[in-house]
Amino acid sequence: MTLVTISALVVLAWAAWVLSAGRGTLRAVILVALALALFSFAGLIGYLHVAGFDVLLTDNTGRLAGLRPIFLTMLGAFAGVGGLLLLVAAKVETGTVAPILPRANEPDRFGLTSRWLHWLIALIILALIPSGVIAAGLADSDELNSNLMFAHKSFGLLALLLIVVRVGRLLRAGKPALSSGLANWERFLAKLTHIALYLLMLAFPLTGFLLSAFAGRDSYFFFVAVPPFVDEPLRAVVQPLGLLHKLIIPIIAYALIALHVAGSLKHALVDRDRSALRRMTG
Numbered sequence: 001m002t003l004v005t006i007s008a009l010v011v012l013a014w015a016a017w018v019l020s021a022g023r024g025t026l027r028a029v030i031l032v033a034l035a036l037a038l039f040s041f042a043g044l045i046g047y048l049h050v051a052g053f054d055v056l057l058t059d060n061t062g063r064l065a066g067l068r069p070i071f072l073t074m075l076g077a078f079a080g081v082g083g084l085l086l087l088v089a090a091k092v093e094t095g096t097v098a099p100i101l102p103r104a105n106e107p108d109r110f111g112l113t114s115r116w117l118h119w120l121i122a123l124i125i126l127a128l129i130p131s132g133v134i135a136a137g138l139a140d141s142d143e144l145n146s147n148l149m150f151a152h153k154s155f156g157l158l159a160l161l162l163i164v165v166r167v168g169r170l171l172r173a174g175k176p177a178l179s180s181g182l183a184n185w186e187r188f189l190a191k192l193t194h195i196a197l198y199l200l201m202l203a204f205p206l207t208g209f210l211l212s213a214f215a216g217r218d219s220y221f222f223f224v225a226v227p228p229f230v231d232e233p234l235r236a237v238v239q240p241l242g243l244l245h246k247l248i249i250p251i252i253a254y255a256l257i258a259l260h261v262a263g264s265l266k267h268a269l270v271d272r273d274r275s276a277l278r279r280m281t282g
């Protein structure tokens with residue numbers, strides 16, 4: 001399992017690198033591969049609608065069990081639409097040239113490090129959400145549950161580390177300005193969404209780690225097992241943390257990520273101004 005997780009990490013890091021500064025055609029290949037992954041996920045959810053969600057979600061206990069098919073259906077729909085958009089993006093990217101970027105941010109575009117962090121963290125978070133929902137819906141004794149949780153916790157803690165680095169850089173170094181053509185409300189909404197996304201990116205892994213630590217369960221960071229804070233679950237703390245990590249933060253995340261992605265795509269496809277996407281891609 002460690003080997004699979006490490007291979008996934010290498011593939012994600014490479015994809016994030018290509019999305020940040022690769023040649024257009026290579027970027028298109030990655031976008032098509034991501035679209036296929038999204039279509040497979042959407043297909044799996046479609047299949048579960050026919051076969052019944054209990055084929056996959058074998059643990060129907062707990063207050064949130066009834067919500068998981070709804071969450072998965074929504075994620076499946078996001079994945080289907082996202083896959084189609086990625087195919088459009090792949091077509092647009094084909095043949096574009098790779099930008100020659102400095103590592104630091106510039107007044108009119110993000111530098112290599114910011115882009116790389118943005119795409120790596122985005123890919124990790126987008127993969128952690130369905131893996132968490134599926135793992136939570138599996139019986140504790142299921143081997144897939146422990147494997148998914150190993151990967152979920154390892155990548156979750158890695159995301160936390162990368163996010164702390166990202167926030168640290170943001171506080172020290174400047175970043176490019178938003179496009180000048182934006183209306184005031186768009187500018188306000190973009191800034192608010194960005195701040196909320198930073199808070200969300202910190203809150204997700206922190207509550208997950210504390211949830212595990214106070215439930216008396218190990219966390220993992222690839223080869224390293226991180227022991228829990230208590231031997232027996234501390235219910236008074238675990239319950240509110242569970243509510244945050246499994247219900248409140250995911251709902252906020254769905255809304256924010258949808259707003260953020262829809263905003264950047266509206267700007268690129270409807271307003272025909274690709275400057276924002278260009279700040280983070282080509």
Ligand code: HEM
Nearest residue numbers: 128129132133136153156157159204205208209212219246
């Ligand atoms: C950015 C990072 C993370 C994201 C986006 C994320 C997301 C999720 C989601 C969506 C769920 C499913 C909730 C449900 O449907 O019940 C979940 C469950 C869970 N996550 Fe995370 N998580 C992250 C980081 C972490 C970390 C770092 C840990 C621990 C070290 C962790 C531990 C857990 C645990 C223990 C569960 C519950 C599993 C169960 O109920 O059996 N998560 N996570």
Ligand code: HEM
Nearest residue numbers: 122125175178179194197198201257261264276277279280
């Ligand atoms: C896959 C879909 C995504 C697309 C197409 C996308 C696109 C973009 C673009 C174009 C920008 C630059 C905005 C500008 O300068 O005006 C940006 C910035 C940002 N993105 Fe994303 N993004 C995606 C996913 C995510 C995810 C999943 C997160 C976090 C959960 C995220 C967090 C952020 C943050 C915090 C910024 C602001 C950076 C800053 O100004 O400091 N993005 N994104």
